[in-house]
Amino acid sequence: MSLFDQLPRVSLCHQPTPIEYMPRLSKHLGINLYIKRDDCTGLAGGGNKTRKLEFLLGEARSQGADTLITLGGIQSNHARQTAAAAAKYGFNCELVLEDVEGTVKQDYYANGNILLDQLFGANIHRVNEGVDCLDYAYQLKTELAKKGHKAFVIPLGGSSAIGSMGYVQCANEILDESQSNKISFDKLFLATGSAGTQAGLLAGFKAADCKLPVYGMCVSQDSQTKSELVTALLAESLKLVGLEGTGTQGDVITDGAYVGEGYGIHTPAVVEAINLCAQLEGILLDPVYTGKGMAGLIDYCRSGKITPGENILFIHTGGSQGLFAYRETF
Template sequence: MNFTNFPRKQFLQGATPLEAMPNLSKALGGRVNLYIKRDDLLPGAAGGNKTRKLEFSFGEALSLGADTIITCGAVQSNHARLTASWAAKENLECHLILEERVKGSYKPNASGNNLLFHLLGVKSIRVVPGGSNMMAEMEKTAEDLKKQGKKPYIVPGGASNPVGALGYVASVSEILQQLNSMQLKIDSYVVPSGSAGTHAGTVVGMFGENGNIPVIGINVSRPKDVQEDIVYNLANATAKLLNLKTELPKGNIECFADYFAPGYSLPNDGMVEAVKLFSKHEAILLDPVYSGKAAAGLIDLVRKGHFKEGSSILFLHTGGSPVLYAYLDSLL
């Protein structure tokens, strides 16, 4: 697919690794062969999947003459960290609106991403109650900054709009090239599904490239039907932006929602086990909010026999390991 019509800031430095996980495969019974796409190793302060999306978000921002970036996320947001990191790199002011989705969870002196917000020189952090209208809150900050003579650009949460989702549409050709060079057939691709840009973009990329690899989303925050509608709507909007001529089948969207309880960012036993299994067997650090819960879903689906014996499953690591240091009580 052609992305040259869209402004893009080149943050990527080549393809991220696509690795086998033989030790974890064996630990889970050896029924399937597990692989991992290491988007945790993308550039940016401590890495993570949002860098792919921010290539297009920052490209648009800079093309419009923005000197200030505003974005939002949860109190330990990986997206906010990566937005702040690229704002620092591009000499742009960064303002964060953080949603306290779990009451009492914001701690001004917390470790993890909160520490990195300050090290990266974030200009302002404003915390709002869970359930706030985050776009309205960002627009309020934008209006205040305009009065100061600034030219703000709003990046939505997770950079999950059609512009940001282009980053994961583009990622599919990278993956397919790697699989072709490795002569590796993948039967399913498992991705975390949260703000939906990564999931939606990947589905559009697979559809547009005729990749023929089913994409499975593991929900980190919402019920199955709600999340599937969000992913489908964003996927269609992204496909429209790309002028794809064929309508995306709704059957291409599949989510599993059994792994995020008791709620977004709240620890559970499956997440803790997944973090420990990946680190013990493959020396790969997950995060407790996204990749940890998605990996818990992957592990459970393998154990339940959801995947055909002998099949090869690819897991997308979206990064976020700095958040581990804010969850010591759950992991030690």
């Protein structure tokens, strides 16, 4: 019996998601660029959190919870997918959403992900920037317990060792697709935020003795801070897959050069990346996550960090629903 059969789990995700070649953008950049379509995971328009939520909701059900509590920014993709998962499996849903200074505001509070959160029936707690959202979530859990509810708190981005198992499994998918399509990738790129996607991929590749380098383009924080976050979660994830104590020296690659002024704040390079993918490939990215990830990949091509002709895989972690909150940007 595999680890994935032993862990509590629900069914939410369309998987395996396809890997597609991007011919026009490849020609533009001088590389062979492929995209893993985790924007097509199905739940609430798709995204990477769906894989994590299969295991997180499984754990919540095993504990007898009737309410899910999670946190994020006002335009959190994770919150949207959590609200949809809660609706599908009959949980109450409480979202603790923090305002983000410096973001465009014309549509930010009423469109995009937050509109969908409301459609899914979530109860939204809007808090000011700087509030400790995790502390708020646990206080809310205590208040709900007094009313007879049992709440399960899902961390930011669903990024725990349990949540990262969704991307251990995704790593296996990538290796299977690579073998069946006879494609050998030189590098993998993704936007990295709360660390669960990158840590899960690294744990999955390490378990399979695959040395594919995973480049995390930071959407918040500097390279060192993000590296420490990913490394810590990678150690927890390796423990869960039975590889406790496995060395990870040199495995975690993060780059904070494309964060700009901060989380949720777009840059000219992000706008260019979104426009290029839309106009050359019909692929929608978002200003918060995938736009920054692709901006980093494009700059790596232009600066020679990716050499011409390399086979590059980009993980599309979803988020295009957030475009509608950033309408004035475009």
